[in-house]
Amino acid sequence: MQTGLTRSLVLIAPELIAALTALIALMGAMLTKRSGAKEAFSIGIIGMLGAAAATVILYERLTLNTAFHALVTIDPFSLFFSLIAYVSVLYVLLMAMDSRELKDTQGSWELVAILSGFGIGMSLMASSTNLLMIYLSMELLSVMSYLLVSYTRGARRSKEAGLKYIIYGSIASGFMLYGMSLLYGMAHSLSLGDILIAFINHGYPRITVYVATLFVLTGFGFKIVMVPMHMWAPDVYEGAPTPVTALLAVASKAAGFAVIMRFFYTAYISSVSVTHYYANVSPIRWLLIVAVVAAFTMTIGNIVAIPQNNIKRMLAYSSIAHAGYMLIGLSIVSRAAVSAVLLYLAVYFFMNMGAFFIVMIVDNSIHSEDIDHYSGLAQVSPGLSAAMTVFLFSLTGLPPFAGFIGKVVVFLAAIDKGLYWLVIVAVVNTVVSLYYYARVIKKMYLETPPEGVQPVRVGLVPALIIISLLVPTILFGVWWTPLQSFAHFSSFMY
Amino acid sequence: MLSNYLLSLIVFTPMIGFVLILLMPRERVTWIRWTAAVFTFIPMVLSFYLYGTMDASSAGFQFVEKYPWITAFNIQYYLGADGISTPMIVLTGLLSFLSVFASWNINKAHKAYFSLYLLLVTAMFGVFMALDFFLFYIFWELMLFPMYFLIGIWGGPRREYAAIKFFLYTLAGSVLMLVVILTFYFNSTDPATGSHTFNIVTLMNQANQGMFIKQFWVRLAMYVALFIGFAIKVPVFPFHTWLPDAHVEAPTAISVILAGVLLKMGAYGLMRISYPLLPDMAAYTAIGLAILGLINIVYGALVAMAQTDFKKMIAYSSVSHMGFVILGLASMTFIGFNGALMQMFNHGIITGMLFLLVGVIYDRAHHRDLNGFGGIATYMPVYAGITSLAFMGSLGLPGLSGFIGEVLVFLGTFKVYPVIVIVSATGVIFTAGYFLWAYQRVFLGPPNEKYRGIARINGRELFTLVPLVLIALFLGVYPMPFFNLVGASLSKLLMMVGH
Structure with missing residues (x-):
C-alpha cells in the first residue's frame, strides 16, 4: 500500500518530535552561553515523553502502513522498538542528570541533541524495510554512539573507548555494506520484500548467499555484541560514561535485534502470520549458523565475565551473554520466537537499566566501579543493595523475577521447535552466570564495610527512577500476561 | 469456607x-x-x-x-x-x-x-x-x-x-528440571482445551495412558535430568x-x-513427579536407585563415624538416613513406600532435634569438637537425656519412630533386592557405632572441668525440643495415624508405577 507524503509524515510523528527536540537543543546550545543543564534536560525529557506518547498513540490506532515509498514500514513491531528507543533515551537523560562523569562536560544541550538523534536512528532502524535505509539509520545510530562514548572529553579511557568503537564500528559497517551490495547484485533491488521474491523465484549460488548473509550479519552482530564481533564491547562499556553504557547495553542492542529480525523475517522468511506459516526460502541454513553463534556468544560472555573486577566490565560481558540467550529466539522461526525476543528485550530493559543506574549512583558516591569496593554496601545502604540484588537475580534468571520469564519464553519457543541442545547450553550458562552475579551480592551482603564508609546518598528522583524499574522487574516475574500480549501483538511484522 | x-x-x-x-x-x-x-x-x-x-x-x-x-x-x-x-x-x-x-x-x-x-x-x-x-x-x-x-x-x-x-x-539441578518441565509441556494436551498444559494431574493421567514421548532414550534422558535435580536436594551420592x-x-x-x-x-519430587510422570523409567532404573540408596546408607554412616565435628557428624548421618528413603522408593512395594515416607517424616523430626541439640551445646561451649567435651551428662542431665533419646531414635531403637521407618524399608525391599538389604543393614550397625561413640565422648566419662557451671538447658530450648520428642515417642509406639493418612495415596502411586 502506497502512502502519500502527508500520511507518511504522520506515521513518523515520533521521529519528527525527536528531531524537533534535537533542533531546539542545538539552538539552545548556540543561544545560551552557559551550559544550562536544567533547561536542556527539561527540553530533552519533554521531547522524549512526547515522542514516546506519539508512538503509543500510533500503536493504538495503527493497522499496517508503509511510508516514503516503502523505505520504512510502520507496524506494531517497529513501534515496539520506537517505544523502547524513546523510553531508553528518556531514562538515560534522567541518569545523565545525576551523573558525576557527565557533569563537567561540554554541555548538556549537545548531549540532548545527540541522544535525540540516537532515538531517531534506533526507531528508524526498526522500521526500515530497505537496505539503504537500514544502512543510513544504522550509521545515524552509530555516529551518535561514537560521540556519546567519548563524551567526557577529559577522561582518557573515554577517548580510548571512543576510538576503539569507531574503528570496530567502521569495519563492521564496511562488511555489512559489502554484503548488502552482494544482495543487491542478486536481487536487483534494495527492498527487503523484493529480495524475498528474488529468493523464491531464483536459485542463487549458495556460496554467494552465505557470504552476503554472513557479511550483513557481521554488521548487525556488531550492534548486538555477538561473538566474534564482541571484542569492542568490554572496553567501550567500561570507558564510556555509565549512562551511555546503559544506552549501548540496552537500546543499541535492542536496535540491533530489531534490524536483524526485520531483515531475516522480511527478506529470508516467507510467512503467513494468520496460519503461523513460516519457512526459510533462502538457499542457506542460516538458522543453524545463528544457533551456533548463540551458543558461543552466551558461553564466552559468561565465562569471561567471571574474573572481571570492574562492575561495568562485568555487566558488559553479561550483556554479551544475554545477547546469546536472545539469539536463541533468532535461531528458530515462529511468531512465538519473535514475541519471545521482544519480551526478553522489554524485561532486559528494566533489569539492565536498573543495574547500570545503581552502578552509576554508587560510583557518584564512592568514585569507584570496582566490585571489591561494594563490600558491605548492604550495611550502609540497605535499600539500594536490595534493589541491586533484585536486578542481579533477575539478570541471572531466577524466579520470581522478570528475567526468569524472559528466559522461559525463549526456551519455550526453542523447545517447541526441538532445539534442545541449545536450551541445555543456555541453562548450563545460567548456572555459570549465577557465580559472577552472586559475587557482587556476596560483596554487598556477606562482607563488612571498610571503616568510615558513608551511606550512598540517593535523592528522591533517582529513588523514584529505581522504583520505576524495580516494580516491573518483580511484577512481570509473577504476572506477565500484559507484557506477553504486548509482545505477542508487537511481533506482527509486515 | x-x-x-x-x-x-x-x-x-x-x-x-x-x-x-x-x-x-x-x-x-x-x-x-x-x-x-x-x-x-x-x-x-x-x-x-x-x-x-x-x-x-x-x-x-x-x-x-x-x-x-x-x-x-x-x-x-x-x-x-x-x-x-x-x-x-x-x-x-x-x-x-x-x-x-x-x-x-x-x-x-x-x-x-x-x-x-x-x-x-x-x-x-x-x-x-x-x-x-x-x-x-x-x-x-x-x-x-x-x-x-x-x-x-x-x-x-x-x-x-x-x-x-x-x-x-x-x-544446576533445577535448571535441568526446567528443561524437562518445558519438554513435558510440549508433549501434553489438556483434554478440556486441547492446548499444552503444566497441570501435574493432567500430566499424570497422560502418563498413565502411555501418551508421552515415544522414544525410549528421550524418556530416559528426561528421567535422568529430573532425577539429578531431585538427587541434589536429597542428596543422593555423588551429589x-x-x-x-x-x-x-x-x-x-x-x-x-x-x-x-x-x-x-x-x-517428594521423586514421588510426586518422577514416578507418576515417567513410570516406566522409574521401574527401569529402580535397581540403580536401590544401589545409590545402599551407597548413601553405608557410605554416609562410615563418613559420619570419621567426623570429629558434632554437626558434621549429624550432617553425614542425614546422608545415611536419606539413603533409607531412596531404598524404600526403589523397592516399588507398598511396604517400602510406607517406610520411605515414614522415614522422611521421622528424619525431619529426629534430625531436626539433633541439630537443635547441637545448637544448644554450641551456644554454650562455642565449639563442636566431639573430643573437646566429656562428662557433660554430669552438668547438663536433662540435655543429656534428650540427646540420648534423639540418638536412639536416629539409630533406630525399637519404641521410637526411627525404627519403624527403617524396618519397613528393609521389609519392603527385601523381597525385591535381598542382597542390597543385607549389605545396607551393616549401615545400621555403623550408625549405632558412631552415635554411641559420640555419646560416650561427649556425655560420659570423667567430667571436663572446663564446663563446670555450664548453663543448663533453658525453657526456650526445651520448648523447641519437647514437641519433637513427644512425636518421636508417639509414632514409635503407635504409628497408625501416619499409615492411615498415607495409605490410600501410596497405593495409588504404586498403581501408577505399575505394581
Missing part, C-alpha cells in the same frame, strides 16, 4: 509476616521475633487442621484450589494436598514454627533474617502443595535465594563458600558434597530447616 482457601492461607500467611517485618523499624527486635513466631504459628495450626479434616480414605487431591494464572501458556495457580504431601506440610509447619525459637539468639540484622526466613517458609509450603509444574518450579527456586542469604550472612566461619556452593549446586558444608555452616535453625524440610523435597 476455610477449606476453600486453606492451602493458600497456609502458603501466604508467612508472606504477610514477611511484609509486616519489612515495614517494622529494625531496632524493634522483639516485635520482629514475635511477628515471625505468630506468622509461622498460624500456618502450623492450619496444617494440623488440614491433617485433621483430610479424608484419608481418598487418594485424590483435596482442598484443591485452581485458578488460571498466565492464560497465554495455560499456567494455573493450582494447589492441592493428598496423603503424600500432607505429612510434609505438617512437618514444614511444625519445624518452621519451632525454628523461629531456635533463631531467638540470632545476633545481627534481625529484620533481614526473619523476613528472609518467612519467605523461605512460604516457598517450602508452596513446593509441597503446587500441582502446576510451573508453579512448583517457581516455589522450588524461590527457596534458593533466601537460603543463600540465611547461610551466607548468619552462618559459621566458612559461610560464604558454603552458601554459594549450595546455591550453585541446587540451581551430596554441598550438604556437609551447608549444614555445618548454617545457623542452627537453618540447619534444622535444611535437614528437616529441604532434603525431603528431593524425595
Whole structure:
C-alpha cells in the first residue's frame, strides 16, 4: 500500500518530535552561553515523553502502513522498538542528570541533541524495510554512539573507548555494506520484500548467499555484541560514561535485534502470520549458523565475565551473554520466537537499566566501579543493595523475577521447535552466570564495610527512577500476561 | 469456607509476616521475633487442621484450589494436598514454627533474617502443595535465594563458600528440571482445551495412558535430568558434597530447616513427579536407585563415624538416613513406600532435634569438637537425656519412630533386592557405632572441668525440643495415624508405577 507524503509524515510523528527536540537543543546550545543543564534536560525529557506518547498513540490506532515509498514500514513491531528507543533515551537523560562523569562536560544541550538523534536512528532502524535505509539509520545510530562514548572529553579511557568503537564500528559497517551490495547484485533491488521474491523465484549460488548473509550479519552482530564481533564491547562499556553504557547495553542492542529480525523475517522468511506459516526460502541454513553463534556468544560472555573486577566490565560481558540467550529466539522461526525476543528485550530493559543506574549512583558516591569496593554496601545502604540484588537475580534468571520469564519464553519457543541442545547450553550458562552475579551480592551482603564508609546518598528522583524499574522487574516475574500480549501483538511484522 | 482457601492461607500467611517485618523499624527486635513466631504459628495450626479434616480414605487431591494464572501458556495457580504431601506440610509447619525459637539468639540484622526466613517458609509450603509444574518450579527456586542469604550472612566461619556452593549446586539441578518441565509441556494436551498444559494431574493421567514421548532414550534422558535435580536436594551420592558444608555452616535453625524440610523435597519430587510422570523409567532404573540408596546408607554412616565435628557428624548421618528413603522408593512395594515416607517424616523430626541439640551445646561451649567435651551428662542431665533419646531414635531403637521407618524399608525391599538389604543393614550397625561413640565422648566419662557451671538447658530450648520428642515417642509406639493418612495415596502411586 502506497502512502502519500502527508500520511507518511504522520506515521513518523515520533521521529519528527525527536528531531524537533534535537533542533531546539542545538539552538539552545548556540543561544545560551552557559551550559544550562536544567533547561536542556527539561527540553530533552519533554521531547522524549512526547515522542514516546506519539508512538503509543500510533500503536493504538495503527493497522499496517508503509511510508516514503516503502523505505520504512510502520507496524506494531517497529513501534515496539520506537517505544523502547524513546523510553531508553528518556531514562538515560534522567541518569545523565545525576551523573558525576557527565557533569563537567561540554554541555548538556549537545548531549540532548545527540541522544535525540540516537532515538531517531534506533526507531528508524526498526522500521526500515530497505537496505539503504537500514544502512543510513544504522550509521545515524552509530555516529551518535561514537560521540556519546567519548563524551567526557577529559577522561582518557573515554577517548580510548571512543576510538576503539569507531574503528570496530567502521569495519563492521564496511562488511555489512559489502554484503548488502552482494544482495543487491542478486536481487536487483534494495527492498527487503523484493529480495524475498528474488529468493523464491531464483536459485542463487549458495556460496554467494552465505557470504552476503554472513557479511550483513557481521554488521548487525556488531550492534548486538555477538561473538566474534564482541571484542569492542568490554572496553567501550567500561570507558564510556555509565549512562551511555546503559544506552549501548540496552537500546543499541535492542536496535540491533530489531534490524536483524526485520531483515531475516522480511527478506529470508516467507510467512503467513494468520496460519503461523513460516519457512526459510533462502538457499542457506542460516538458522543453524545463528544457533551456533548463540551458543558461543552466551558461553564466552559468561565465562569471561567471571574474573572481571570492574562492575561495568562485568555487566558488559553479561550483556554479551544475554545477547546469546536472545539469539536463541533468532535461531528458530515462529511468531512465538519473535514475541519471545521482544519480551526478553522489554524485561532486559528494566533489569539492565536498573543495574547500570545503581552502578552509576554508587560510583557518584564512592568514585569507584570496582566490585571489591561494594563490600558491605548492604550495611550502609540497605535499600539500594536490595534493589541491586533484585536486578542481579533477575539478570541471572531466577524466579520470581522478570528475567526468569524472559528466559522461559525463549526456551519455550526453542523447545517447541526441538532445539534442545541449545536450551541445555543456555541453562548450563545460567548456572555459570549465577557465580559472577552472586559475587557482587556476596560483596554487598556477606562482607563488612571498610571503616568510615558513608551511606550512598540517593535523592528522591533517582529513588523514584529505581522504583520505576524495580516494580516491573518483580511484577512481570509473577504476572506477565500484559507484557506477553504486548509482545505477542508487537511481533506482527509486515 | 476455610477449606476453600486453606492451602493458600497456609502458603501466604508467612508472606504477610514477611511484609509486616519489612515495614517494622529494625531496632524493634522483639516485635520482629514475635511477628515471625505468630506468622509461622498460624500456618502450623492450619496444617494440623488440614491433617485433621483430610479424608484419608481418598487418594485424590483435596482442598484443591485452581485458578488460571498466565492464560497465554495455560499456567494455573493450582494447589492441592493428598496423603503424600500432607505429612510434609505438617512437618514444614511444625519445624518452621519451632525454628523461629531456635533463631531467638540470632545476633545481627534481625529484620533481614526473619523476613528472609518467612519467605523461605512460604516457598517450602508452596513446593509441597503446587500441582502446576510451573508453579512448583517457581516455589522450588524461590527457596534458593533466601537460603543463600540465611547461610551466607548468619552462618559459621566458612559461610560464604558454603552458601554459594549450595546455591550453585541446587540451581544446576533445577535448571535441568526446567528443561524437562518445558519438554513435558510440549508433549501434553489438556483434554478440556486441547492446548499444552503444566497441570501435574493432567500430566499424570497422560502418563498413565502411555501418551508421552515415544522414544525410549528421550524418556530416559528426561528421567535422568529430573532425577539429578531431585538427587541434589536429597542428596543422593555423588551429589551430596554441598550438604556437609551447608549444614555445618548454617545457623542452627537453618540447619534444622535444611535437614528437616529441604532434603525431603528431593524425595517428594521423586514421588510426586518422577514416578507418576515417567513410570516406566522409574521401574527401569529402580535397581540403580536401590544401589545409590545402599551407597548413601553405608557410605554416609562410615563418613559420619570419621567426623570429629558434632554437626558434621549429624550432617553425614542425614546422608545415611536419606539413603533409607531412596531404598524404600526403589523397592516399588507398598511396604517400602510406607517406610520411605515414614522415614522422611521421622528424619525431619529426629534430625531436626539433633541439630537443635547441637545448637544448644554450641551456644554454650562455642565449639563442636566431639573430643573437646566429656562428662557433660554430669552438668547438663536433662540435655543429656534428650540427646540420648534423639540418638536412639536416629539409630533406630525399637519404641521410637526411627525404627519403624527403617524396618519397613528393609521389609519392603527385601523381597525385591535381598542382597542390597543385607549389605545396607551393616549401615545400621555403623550408625549405632558412631552415635554411641559420640555419646560416650561427649556425655560420659570423667567430667571436663572446663564446663563446670555450664548453663543448663533453658525453657526456650526445651520448648523447641519437647514437641519433637513427644512425636518421636508417639509414632514409635503407635504409628497408625501416619499409615492411615498415607495409605490410600501410596497405593495409588504404586498403581501408577505399575505394581
